[in-house]
Amino acid sequence: MFMQSPIQQMLGCQILGLLKSRFFFSLLFIFSITVVQADSLSASPEEIELGRRIYLEGVLASGEPLKAVRQNTVQLEGASAACEACHRRSGMGSLEGNIPVPPISGRFLYAPIEDRVLALVDTRQAKDLTRAHVPYDEKSLAKAIRDGMHVSGREMSILMPHYALTDKEIKAVSAYLSQLSVSLSPGVGDDSVHFSTIITPDVDPKKSAVMIDMLRHAFEQRNSSQQTYSGRMRMPLDLIPRKLRNWDLSVWELKGAPDTWGVQLAEFNKKDPVFAVVSGISASTWNPIDQFCQQEKLPCLLPNVISPPENPSYYSLYFSRGVVLEAEVLAGYLTDKEKKAPHRVVQIYRDNEVGMNASRAFTKALAGSEVIVENHVLLGTKQDDLKVAMKGVSSKDSVMLWLNSSDLAVFNKFMAKQVPQNVFVSGYLTSENYSFNSKALNPHLRVVYPYELGDKRKKNVTAMKEWLKSWRLPLVDEPFQTEVFFDALFLTDLTSQMLDNLYRDYLIERAEDMLSLGSNVSAYPHLSLSRGQRFASKGAYIARIGDDGKLVADSAYIVP
Amino acid sequence: MNTFKQNFCMSSKSWLLIVVTILGLAFSNWSWAESAQFERSEDNYKIPDVNVVRQDGYKSAFVKELDDGRPVLLNFVFVSCSAICPMLSHVFSKVQEKLTKEGQKFHLMTISIDPENDTPASLTEYAKKFAAGENWSFYTGTREASLTLQKAFKAYRGDKMNHASLILMRSIPGKSWVRLEGFVSPDEVVREFNALGANK
Numbered sequence: 001m002f003m004q005s006p007i008q009q010m011l012g013c014q015i016l017g018l019l020k021s022r023f024f025f026s027l028l029f030i031f032s033i034t035v036v037q038a039d040s041l042s043a044s045p046e047e048i049e050l051g052r053r054i055y056l057e058g059v060l061a062s063g064e065p066l067k068a069v070r071q072n073t074v075q076l077e078g079a080s081a082a083c084e085a086c087h088r089r090s091g092m093g094s095l096e097g098n099i100p101v102p103p104i105s106g107r108f109l110y111a112p113i114e115d116r117v118l119a120l121v122d123t124r125q126a127k128d129l130t131r132a133h134v135p136y137d138e139k140s141l142a143k144a145i146r147d148g149m150h151v152s153g154r155e156m157s158i159l160m161p162h163y164a165l166t167d168k169e170i171k172a173v174s175a176y177l178s179q180l181s182v183s184l185s186p187g188v189g190d191d192s193v194h195f196s197t198i199i200t201p202d203v204d205p206k207k208s209a210v211m212i213d214m215l216r217h218a219f220e221q222r223n224s225s226q227q228t229y230s231g232r233m234r235m236p237l238d239l240i241p242r243k244l245r246n247w248d249l250s251v252w253e254l255k256g257a258p259d260t261w262g263v264q265l266a267e268f269n270k271k272d273p274v275f276a277v278v279s280g281i282s283a284s285t286w287n288p289i290d291q292f293c294q295q296e297k298l299p300c301l302l303p304n305v306i307s308p309p310e311n312p313s314y315y316s317l318y319f320s321r322g323v324v325l326e327a328e329v330l331a332g333y334l335t336d337k338e339k340k341a342p343h344r345v346v347q348i349y350r351d352n353e354v355g356m357n358a359s360r361a362f363t364k365a366l367a368g369s370e371v372i373v374e375n376h377v378l379l380g381t382k383q384d385d386l387k388v389a390m391k392g393v394s395s396k397d398s399v400m401l402w403l404n405s406s407d408l409a410v411f412n413k414f415m416a417k418q419v420p421q422n423v424f425v426s427g428y429l430t431s432e433n434y435s436f437n438s439k440a441l442n443p444h445l446r447v448v449y450p451y452e453l454g455d456k457r458k459k460n461v462t463a464m465k466e467w468l469k470s471w472r473l474p475l476v477d478e479p480f481q482t483e484v485f486f487d488a489l490f491l492t493d494l495t496s497q498m499l500d501n502l503y504r505d506y507l508i509e510r511a512e513d514m515l516s517l518g519s520n521v522s523a524y525p526h527l528s529l530s531r532g533q534r535f536a537s538k539g540a541y542i543a544r545i546g547d548d549g550k551l552v553a554d555s556a557y558i559v560p
Numbered sequence: 561m562n563t564f565k566q567n568f569c570m571s572s573k574s575w576l577l578i579v580v581t582i583l584g585l586a587f588s589n590w591s592w593a594e595s596a597q598f599e600r601s602e603d604n605y606k607i608p609d610v611n612v613v614r615q616d617g618y619k620s621a622f623v624k625e626l627d628d629g630r631p632v633l634l635n636f637v638f639v640s641c642s643a644i645c646p647m648l649s650h651v652f653s654k655v656q657e658k659l660t661k662e663g664q665k666f667h668l669m670t671i672s673i674d675p676e677n678d679t680p681a682s683l684t685e686y687a688k689k690f691a692a693g694e695n696w697s698f699y700t701g702t703r704e705a706s707l708t709l710q711k712a713f714k715a716y717r718g719d720k721m722n723h724a725s726l727i728l729m730r731s732i733p734g735k736s737w738v739r740l741e742g743f744v745s746p747d748e749v750v751r752e753f754n755a756l757g758a759n760k
Contacts, residue, residue: 071745074650086643096643097722158597158743159643516719526703530640530674530720538676556702559676 043175051176054169056089058082061169068161076161083173086159090505091180094513099159105181109136142170185504187275189245193495193502195219196250196274198289198303200261200282210476211281211304211484212251217471218488219247242499250274261288262295269296276507279303279487285353290316299507301491302536304483306428307354312534315504317511319483319524320537323358323402326426326448328560329540330400331365342398342422344372348389349402351377358402358426365560378403386414398422404429408436419444427451427540431477434545442545446554450540451479451523453553463521479523486522493518525557598725598742600752605737608712610705612671615683615698622709625697627733630667631758633749634728636715638674639686644725647743651727653690654746655753660693664759668696671709673720675700713737731758 053059058066058078065078079085083104087093091105102108112135136144136151143149145163148156165173187194197215199208223246252268254261265288277293280286280303287309293300294313306322321328334341347362349355355377363373378389390411393399397420401408408425419441427449430436437445452460461478464485468475475481494510495502515536516528527536539559543551612622626632635652637645652668659666672678678686683698692698700706710716715726727740727749738752 070647070650071743073654073746074647076646076650080646085646094643096641097717097724099644099725101643159647513721517721528674528676528720530638530677531642532640533677559702 043171043178047172047175048179050169051172051174054165054173055083055091055176055180058085061172066163068163070161071158081161081163088505088509090503090509091177092501092503092506092509094509099157101159104177106178107182109141109177111135138171138174141174142167145170145173181501181503181506184500184502185275186273188502191243191245193245193247194250194272194274195247195276195278195491196252196268196272197278198252198254198265198280198282198300200254200258200284200286200289201256202283203281204283207477207480208253208281210474210481211279213473214468214481214484215249215279215488217473218485218492219249222488222492223247242496249278252277258285258288262292265289265292266296269298274298275502275504276301276491277303278491279484281305283354297504299504299511301511302483302487304480307357308535310357315508316534317508317515317529318535319522319527320450321535323354323426323428324361325535325538325560326428326450326540327358327361328365329450329558330424330448330542331362331369331371332558332560333542333555334371334398335366335369341369341371343370344374345398345400346374346376346393346420347400347402348376348378350407351379354429355402362400378407381407381410383410383414386410390414393420395419396421398424400424402426402429405431405433405436412436412438412441415441422446424448424542427543432479434549437545445545447543447545447551448540449543449551450537452525453541453543453551456525457523460520461523463519482521482523486520486527489521490515490518598740598744598748601739601741602736603714603739605712605714608708610701610708612699612701612705612709613680615680615687615700617680622699622705625669625699628667630665630695631731631753631756632667632669632729633753634669634671634713635726636671636673636710636713636723638672638720638723639678639682640674641720641723644723648725648727649686649690651744651746651749652696653692655749656691656693656696658746658750659753660695664753666695666753666758668692670696670698671706672698672700673706673710673715673723675706676703714739729753729756731756 050061053061054066058081060066066081068076068081070076086101087104088101091103091108093101093103095101133151140149140151142165144151144156144160145165148160148162150156197211199211226244226246250268250272252265254264256264276299277289278301280289280300282289282303282305285307286303286305289300289303290309290313292298293315296315298315300316302317302319305318307324308318308322309316310321310324312318333339334345345362345366347359349359359375363375366373374392376389376391376393379385386407395418399420399422401411401423403411403425408430421444423441423444424446425448427447430447434447451457461482464482465475467485468481490511494507494514497514498506498510512529512531512533516526520527524537525539528538529536539557541553541557542555544554546552607623607626610622611619612625613619614625633652633655635648637648639645649670652670656666656668672683678700680700683700687696687698690696707716713726713728715724717723725742725744727744728737729740729749729752730737735756738756740749740752744752
């Protein structure tokens with residue numbers, strides 16, 4: 001085995017030890033995986049399952065909750081005592097503030113000390129890069145779990161609880177850890193990482209073409225610059241060797257009815273498995289895709305959708321709750337105690353998933369308030385259809401129109417002489433197209449607007465505009481394109497911090513932790529996630545259209 | 561400020577630094593906690609004029625909540641935080657238990673640093689998980705209000721993901737705040753609280 005020089009021994013915990021040849025690095029990695037896999041192979045499936053329940057759910061073999069003690073006084077029980085609570089599902093650990101929770105998957109726990117695998121490079125701990133230690137065995141692992149004693153003989157952080165596990169349970173945890181995050185995820189090759197993006201059949205092809213074009217250019221740029229990483233050599237993490245892998249992108253274009261999408265997606269993924277789905281677009285439902293991502297344990301990152309599932313799966317992240325968020329923001333605005341609430345609001349929507357979800361959420365949000373909600377469904381596209389939907393609406397009423405801009409153009413013609421007192425429209429559905437507006441309508445018109453306004457917005461989107469210019473790509477829909485741009489940037493950020501630890505669960509965990517730490521280049525006011533959070537932007541403004549045709553906030557930022 | 565992180569892999573320079581630090585401590589007015597896992601200091605903060613929302617939905621000026629006549633212990637957490645915040649909340653839970661048993665007057669105040677996610681309803685659920693009683697309140701509000709409070713108490717670290725383990729306490733308005741940064745046990749918090757002399 002490799003012998004350390006005296007200088008390296010002295011600087012054991014520092015960067016010199018990391019700068020070994022890539023060839024040697026790979027050999028050690030293969031060796032350690034082989035050893036770890038051989039270990040886990042000797043464990044029975046029942047043993048691994050018992051370990052999984054302790055690790056992930058905090059449940060013992062007896063079905064009793066796992067119990068632990070922290071700081072000699074604080075009792076933890078069940079899920080809050082589970083290892084996963086801190087070391088995460090991937091076993092790759094995390095970083096909270098300046099407190100590192102070390103990786104404990106088999107590759108890190110049992111690997112020989114010479115295999116200085118890195119879990120993470122994080123700008124918050126630019127120098128604290130390695131958790132190398134002599135390998136644990138079952139005996140030392142038992143001491144760690146029971147007494148909080150590190151394999152080196154030092155006491156662990158106070159954050160590490162002490163568990164009174166039996167030998168059988170320790171063995172089970174060890175068996176589970178041995179096989180956890182050992183093999184790189186599907187879609188990760190020796191010299192490539194495969195991603196896909198998904199387009200549902202209801203999307204305007206011009207819009208999906210914009211997304212594909214942007215993603216392809218971003219991938220191209222990333223691939224051509226990966227050799228130099230950032231080009232910097234200022235920080236230790238700039239110097240960390242990593243395997244060079246080109247990114248490639250498949251476009252999964254779905255056809256037919258939503259209930260057939262699952263099968264189509266499975267076919268796509270079987271033919272050419274991907275590490276993650278990046279971005280994507282739908283004008284209708286995204287539920288079958290969300291379910292597919294869960295079924296395949298496939299991270300599906302931040303698609304452009306306006307009606308995501310109400311309770312998303314673990315593997316799907318979204319920019320916001322879409323029209324449901326708008327419905328709740330508007331309900332909050334209308335029932336604000338400092339304003340006079342309208343007696344009645346008529347909401348008009350189309351009989352599709354977006355319309356149904358929005359109207360249902362609006363009715364629910366106003367239930368129990370003094371405001372009466374009346375539902376009118378718009379069928380067809382003709383003026384007469386609108387006449388039916390608008391029946392009984394007077395100039396004293398408030399209306400919420402869950403309609404897109406072309407429907408609204410017909411609406412405006414129809415309502416020119418008798419505009420309701422307040423006309424609310426959806427920012428998501430109108431997609432920045434206010435060509436339906438008129439002089440008569442404008443004083444009454446308010447947009448429920450989920451994006452940032454004014455100078456802050458201008459500042460946030462400048463990077464994307466400059467990037468589009470540099471690639472001679474068109475700017476056709478600013479909020480939508482900033483979502484795609486954000487996705488590409490965020491993905492490069494996440495994966496570069498993960499180094500060679502390309503595990504799907506780890507990607508989701510990093511995304512949860514890191515989303516709010518990067519640059520917000522999106523049109524949203526701010527984006528933030530955390531464990532279990534699946535919607536990054538959580539509020540909206542009520543805005544009006546000013547004399548110059550630009551949107552101006554008519555309310556504070558409302559978070560329902 | 562000096563820090564006392566364990567470092568098992570140190571150069572001779574680091575050892576020298578630690579020796580100097582320990583000598584420095586011996587002659588300083590710092591209280592060296594038994595577990596040596598936290599720093600104690602005293603500070604005065606200008607309380608900003610912001611509104612907050614309590615877990616029961618009650619809206620109020622923060623200063624009104626703060627100066628309600630009870631000695632205050634304050635921390636910053638967020639509901640979906642997995643390691644530090646549950647520990648801080650467990651400590652507060654134990655402190656609540658001990659101070660209640662002693663018949664002391666106190667007000668535990670927990671401020672969310674992820675207010676857009678931590679609605680009054682989710683704070684209520686969180687409070688239940690830690691058996692919070694009538695002397696422990698949880699606050700949310702606008703993002704700006706939370707940021708202003710974090711900055712006012714020198715607890716702002718740029719993002720919720722960078723937050724530190726911090727407990728602040730004060731006997732009455734106008735008195736200095738005691739600041740405990742790091743891992744503090746419930747007993748140590750109670751000892752510090754009693755040293756304020758608030759209930760004497």
